[in-house]
Amino acid sequence: MRRLTLSDFRCYRHQRIETDRRPVVLTGPNGAGKTNVLEALSFLVPGRGLRQARLGDVTRSVPGDDGDTNRSWAVAATVETPRGAVDIGTGRDAPTEPPRRERRVVRIDGQAARGQAALAEVLNAVWLTPRMDRLFGDAPAARRRFIDRLVFGFDPAHARRVGAFENAQRQRARLLRRERAEGAADPEWLAALENTMAAQGIAVAAARRDMATRLNEVGCRPPGPFPGVAIEMTGPLEDWLGLGPALAAEDRMRDSLAAARRHDADSGTTTVGPHKSDVHVRHLNKGLPAERCSTGEQKALLIALVLADVRLQARDHASLPLLLLDEVAAHLDDRHRQALFDEIADLGAQAWLTGTDSHVFQPLGATGQFFRVEDARVMAA
Ligand SMILES: Nc1ncnc2c1ncn2[C@@H]1O[C@H](COP(=O)(O)OP(=O)(O)OP(=O)(O)O)[C@@H](O)[C@H]1O
Ligand SMILES: [Mg+2]
Incomplete structure (x- = not known):
């Protein structure tokens, strides 16, 4: 700069x-x-x-x-x-x-x-602010934003995929709402949106999983007195990705969305997607989940994660x-x-x-x- x-x-x-x-x-x-x-x-x-x-x-x-x-x-x-x-x-x-x-x-x-x-x-850019001192005890959305920010650095297309998923998600919600109010169904349009959500959603989840894997390679060897750190993505999409190829996970997600139409219309929510994933961080030296560590230890874990990210970028990118x-x-x-x-x-x-x-x-x-x-x-x- x-x-x-x-x-x-x-x-x-x-x-x-x-x-x-x-x-x-x-x-x-x-x-x-x-x-x-x-x-x-x-x-x-x-x-x-x-x-x-x-x-x-x-x-x-x-x-x-x-x-x-x-x-x-x-x-x-x-x-x-x-x-x-x-x-x-x-x-x-x-x-x-x-x-x-x-x-x-x-x-x-x-x-x-x-x-x-x-x-x-x-x-x-990656950042740490005083507000993030609560990241590990906060709602999962803040942790997802944190990991997504790290993914952007490795895969600029991730930002587009997150946006494309959210866009299709909003359109599907609107369509379901209208259908519920007016009874006018458009199953083909719904299926097309769910197709996009499945493709983009699984791509988002896969990119986050890859990021976690890469961070773990470096996070176990922290600089100086910083703690070793391990990170894991959890959620249904991650489970499916763990079971088989990404295409199979996409199929499962598409089927789940189709099956959840009634429920999602009634509740105004989206049952499956990368917005349901969470990020789990562990303090390796203590063998404890981050949320059970002290304030200072949590801060050190966050710094260790961010430094691991920069080290990875230094290694893999110019x-x-x-x-x-x-x-x-x-x-x-x-x-x-x-x-x-x-x-x-x-x-x-x-x-x-x-x-x-x-x-x-x-x-x-x-x-x-x-x-x-x-x-x-x-x-x-
Ligand atoms: N939209 C805005 N328009 C004008 N001033 C604003 C606006 N938003 C915030 N400010 C003011 O900007 C000032 C500086 O805020 P900032 O958070 O950068 O302070 P800081 O130097 O980081 O302070 P601290 O040490 O307390 O963290 C504050 O007085 C705040 O009220
Ligand atoms: Mg300030």
């Missing part, structure tokens, strides 16, 4: 940050705008960013807005890739005329891209993910913190680290680039 520009994003009216390949450290008081910078970076990959925000939420609000934030915002960056520097940008296109629909725009080298999935072909670590360093003891810095340096991934206390980052010395964030302004320190 060479340059990052934020326009009307959260607390920033206009902010440019010039960086090189070294880890970036942002320090400053509470509420200064540190997490907002990481959030802006997290919008440069598919999804709703590290806060799962709606487009309207991140639009900079100014006094007098009264909740009306129908303005646009933008985040742009110049990214180093194996193919050379690529300019990417994303934001909210806010039409001034009704209908005022939320629309996310994506640009790659100045050209409008058809969807967010195109971003995954240029950049990959490009490395951006590593966004919000308030991670301050919560580690000295040994873990030093091991984290050493691993980041060794991997050569660009990490963005935040904290209130710049002392914590002193060991990075000249291997890091330091910025001071104050009152929604980012300055080289």
Whole structure:
């Protein structure tokens, strides 16, 4: 990453940050705008960013807005890739005329891209935020988002498949609802949607399983004092994939969807799919599931997983993910913190680290680039 520009994003009216390949450290008081910078970076990959925000939420609000934030915002960056520097940008296109629909725009080298999935072909990012300290005890959706984010880095098409499944899932739900209300059936259209859901759903589940297998190769040999970590995907789709070839699993999923039409119409849900899978993580040294580990141990497990991902990418790909670590360093003891810095340096991934206390980052010395964030302004320190 060479340059990052934020326009009307959260607390920033206009902010440019010039960086090189070294880890970036942002320090400053509470509420200064540190997490907002990481959030802006997290919008440069598919999804709703590290806060799962709606487009309207991140639009900079100014006094007098009264909740009306129908303005646009933008985040742009110049990214180093194996193919050379690529300019990417994303934001909210806010039409001034009704209908005022939320629309996310994506640009790659100045050209409008058809969807967010195109971003995954240029950049990959993984992040850890204080909110994720609860990941192992949270609802499964958060864990699925976490693993999907890791898969994007290996298989940019994963973002499209997740989107294609969800799109077909929504259409099927709408059709079932209409059928239930009006009695007008369209079995061929339903079957076509279920076909898409089965093909995309099984592909999504298979990609997650592959990711877990790869992570396990590296996760059992963590850096320094970090715990060994094992990860496993569970759910009906995973069971089917474990029993035989992917095509057979697709058949089973298609049959299950067809059999569940009545139930799904009545309940307004989708009985089978990759949205029912879960991610199980184990602390290898203790032999315990992650959710039964201490707060500090859970944090160390998450860091170990993210570092395993970066190590895999370094091994298998020429490009490395951006590593966004919000308030991670301050919560580690000295040994873990030093091991984290050493691993980041060794991997050569660009990490963005935040904290209130710049002392914590002193060991990075000249291997890091330091910025001071104050009152929604980012300055080289
Ligand atoms: N849409 C928005 N428009 C304007 N300001 C916003 C918007 N959303 C959030 N903010 C403000 O941005 C400021 C900075 O938030 P941010 O989360 O980046 O702080 P931080 O430096 O990470 O602080 P902390 O150390 O407490 O985590 C906050 O005061 C917040 O209220
Ligand atoms: Mg913060």
